[in-house]
Amino acid sequence: MRRSEPVAWDQEFGAWHVFGYPEVTAVLADPGTFSSDLSGLLPPQKDLELFAKGSFVGMDPPRHLKLRRLVSKAFTPRIVAELEPRITQVTRELLDAVRGRSAFDLVADLAYPLPVIVIAELLGVPAADRDRFRGWADGLLGDNRPERLLPDQDHMNAVGATVRDMNDYLLDHIRARRAVPTADLTSTLIAAEVDGERLDDEEIVGFVGLLLIAGHITTTLLLGNTVLTLDADQDATAALRADPTGLPTALEEVLRVRTPFPRLVRLTTADTTVGGRDVPAGQVLNLWLASANRDERQFAEADRFDPTRTPNQHLSFGHGIHFCIGAPLARLEARLATRTLLEDCPEFAVGPDVGLHDARIMTGARSLPVAV
Ligand code: HEM
Structure with a gap:
């Protein structure tokens, strides 16, 4: 499909699919011609509208950049590198908790808790509430979506309940930080100014919620995918055990x-x-990153996993x-997680009962049994 028609019109869904890398x-x-603001396409949902006020992933210039700038400084490679000791410590603690067992669930025991603990600590929300955060992520992004490209009213009602719980929780957190600021990112956002104006609580909810979920x-998913890939390529695993400096390229x-x-x-x-096809104003484009990532025009032997690419x-x-x-x-x-895993587990093998997400929505495992 990508080769014969890198940009295709889908009659059934009334939308375009873009498969090719250059396209x-x-x-x-x-972003001027292709907007990220999809609010006009979705059935109305007031809780989601509140959330969308500060969620800059769905915004276009110039507002997008103004909001993004407020947090971009917190995520530069240099600042993030300072988190290395803490990330290593959390990884060790999580792996220590399963030590002595012959098998564990990589998602439940490491791949889920690690990033959620790290982002919760950055935002200043209690990592102990992570089951609740997972419920929100499932509700917003999960496999419970209808067989459509954009959600319908029923789905939006379900999303509304999730977002309401998230909004209430985060509003309480923001009000607590307004009263007593700390060194966390939420307090930074409360103190930040855009064009001489402070963000209101509703904007900060969207901001913090976006960072927490994203x-x-x-x-x-990346951690689970890494283990699945290494399990399928023992040569690559042996090479990375011998020389972990190859890990960033392999990842x-x-x-x-x-x-x-x-x-x-x-x-x-x-x-x-788009790619030589006329596309009128007001049309939806599905951009298939997963397909573009295997476009032979960009990647030689695109279907082959080459850990040194x-x-x-x-x-x-x-x-x-x-x-x-x-x-x-x-x-x-x-x-850090993969390096620690390779160090701690001289051998590991993925079990037969891997639970996968719906691949049209997310690529990766929701449960991943690993024997060590
Ligand atoms: C944006 C993927 C991890 C926060 C994006 C986008 C993609 C993406 C594809 C672009 C969305 C668009 O253009 O509409 C991923 C993947 C990750 C990952 C594959 C992990 C392997 C993270 C983490 C954070 C994060 C750890 C938070 C600290 C964000 C935010 C945006 C974003 C806030 C919106 C940026 C903007 O609109 O300017 N991510 N992400 N992501 N991601 Fe990630």
């Missing part, structure tokens, strides 16, 4: 071949062309102004 990249590089569920390749978030959505603001300009963190702000953190967490 997906071109769309992501032009900040863990995708990294969970980029895991991100490419198992794209955690396979699809992004954009909306055309004007008549335009360089350069590797995969699109798993997006491209352009919305490029994942948490990429340095996700990369660091994945590197």
Whole structure:
């Protein structure tokens, strides 16, 4: 499909699919023509509207950049590198908790708790509430979506209940920090100014909620995907055990071949062309990152996992102004967790009962039994 028709019209869903690497990249590089603001397409949902006020992933310039700037400083590779000791400590504690067992669930015991503890600590919310956060992530991003590309009213009602619980929880947290600021990111956002104005509580809810949800569920997928990939390629595993300096390159390749978030959505603001096809204004485009990441025009032997592949300009963190702000953190967490896992477990083997997410929504495991 990607080869014969890199940009295709889908009659059934009344939307476009963009499969090719250059085509997906071109769309992501032009936020003026291809908007991230999908609010007009979704059935109304007041709790979600409140959440959307500060959630800059669904915003276009110039507001997007103003809000993004408020947190971008907290996620530079240099600042994130300071988290290394804490990430290593949490990883060790999680692996110590399963020591002596012959098998454990990599997702429940490591890949989920690690990133959620790290992002919760950054935001100043109690990591002990992580089961509740997981419920929100499942409700917002999970496999309970209908067989449609965009959610319908029933689904939005269900999402509304999730978002209401999240909004209430985060509003309490924000009010507590307004009263007594600490050194966490929530307090930084409360004190921050955009064009001389402070963010209101509702904007901060969207901001903190976005970081909390985006900040863990995708990294969970990456960690699970790494173990699945290494389990299937014992040569690569042996090479990385012998020389862990190859890990960052290998992890980029895991991100490419198992794209955690396979699809992004954009909306055309004007008549335009994509890959030579005329696309009118007001149309939905599904940008298949997972397909673009295997485009032979960009990657030689694109279907092959090559842990030494360089350069590797995969699109798993997006491209352009919305490029994942948490990429340095996700990369660091994945590197430290995988290194520790390889050190602590001289052998591991993935069991037969792996639970996978719906691959149209998320690529990765929801449960991953590992024998050690
Ligand atoms: C944006 C993927 C980890 C926070 C994005 C986008 C992708 C992505 C594809 C672009 C969305 C778009 O263009 O519409 C991933 C993957 C991760 C990961 C695959 C892990 C392997 C994280 C982490 C954080 C985070 C750890 C938080 C600290 C964000 C935020 C945005 C974003 C806030 C919105 C940026 C913007 O709109 O300017 N991510 N992400 N992500 N990500 Fe990540």
